[in-house]
């Protein structure tokens with residue numbers, strides 16, 4: 067099998083030929099010394115796009131999120147997160163290790179907090195309790211299958227947090243997939259949070275990089291945190307230039323990734339032995355639950371591999387498919403047929 071249709075994650079997406087060409091032509095400097103013009107251009111463009119004062123280019127989404135927390139709170143303060151949020155579950159314990167956060171998890175539904183529960187989670191000032199210092203949101207919400215947080219929901223969370231003087235951080239790793247569906251302007255999304263992290267290396271297909279966006283004294287602190295975390299990069303313009311290309315080239319294509327995911331989900335609905343493990347397919351992530359009595363998710367993952375289809379088994383029952391720029395219509399049809407055949411034969 068020569069070509070693998072790689073549905074494991076959108077992080078496997080490769081830079082386009084135009085990005086590779088742009089890398090060879092990029093004007094660079096030393097960004098730690100503050101004179102890489104391409105990094106500066108990237109930071110300005112994305113800050114403007116989201117209506118934020120400033121941005122910093124960092125190596126990963128994890129670093130962008132953890133810098134945000136460390137710059138928003140002081141150790142021992144409390145951060146409210148949805149229980150399955152990436153920032154809490156999949157960032158190596160960074161919330162406590164890097165930011166020294168006291169973490170308060172709330173069980174969400176489709177990534178959404180129940181408002182009455184959120185309202186109760188803000189603590190009254192008390193010498194006995196940690197101070198509530200930050201609320202984190204995730205757009206799109208990975209674990210509920212790339213579900214989109216409605217703009218009005220985000221505005222309401224911001225209003226509630228604002229009432230208590232608490233800032234909001236948005237992990238917008240896949241906000242581009244959400245925006246392609248909702249067509250809410252990026253600055254409207256940006257206005258719902260004090261800080262936003264966005265990823266260049268998922269739907270946008272850049273090889274490396276994220277940005278943290280925000281304003282004022284927060285961004286001054288964020289720059290310092292990036293420094294002590296070792297996130298300063300020297301001739302980073304060679305990477306940053308891909309983000310500039312992405313704005314013109316891959317951003318306009320993201321709706322197609324979402325559509326391919328919906329197509330895959332629609333076919334999977336008719337396959338005996340699996341069922342959708344999420345209520346809707348809003349964007350580019352599909353979780354299937356393997357319901358077959360004698361077959362589990364790792365077995366299906368391994369059998370799909372033999373057909374040249376890479377997926378991610380998560381536990382015994384869940385199988386994850388993520389569409390991105392490297393997945394074609396033909397890959398979707400092939401993966402669906404392979405799934406059907408495997409579940410008939412296993």
Ligand SMILES: Cc1ncc(COP(=O)(O)O)c(C=O)c1O
Nearest residue numbers: 126127128129152204208237239
């Ligand atoms: C929702 C979400 N946030 C943050 C990240 C972290 O990004 P990175 O892998 O660049 O550290 C990911 C990675 O998959 C993610 O899915």
